[in-house]
Amino acid sequence: MYLFYLILNKNKTGTLGGPHLKWDYESCKKESLKYKNRIEFQEKCSRAYQISRENNWLDECCVHMKKNKK
Numbered sequence: 001m002y003l004f005y006l007i008l009n010k011n012k013t014g015t016l017g018g019p020h021l022k023w024d025y026e027s028c029k030k031e032s033l034k035y036k037n038r039i040e041f042q043e044k045c046s047r048a049y050q051i052s053r054e055n056n057w058l059d060e061c062c063v064h065m066k067k068n069k070k
């Protein structure tokens with residue numbers, strides 16, 4: 001007697017199976033245009049900010065923003 005199994009879960013245990021929003025260069029750039037400075041960008045859309053920083057796009061995405069005075 002043979003038993004066949006139908007795999008229902010393709011993701012690892014504990015993860016959600018929903019679609020993931022993919023942040024590429026264009027979507028990060030478009031999102032950054034909504035903000036006046038890097039702090040606002042980081043606070044309001046931390047994931048796009050983090051992806052931009054990790055991929056060295058942050059300077060390019062934030063070129064339109066005002067410089068923060070220290």
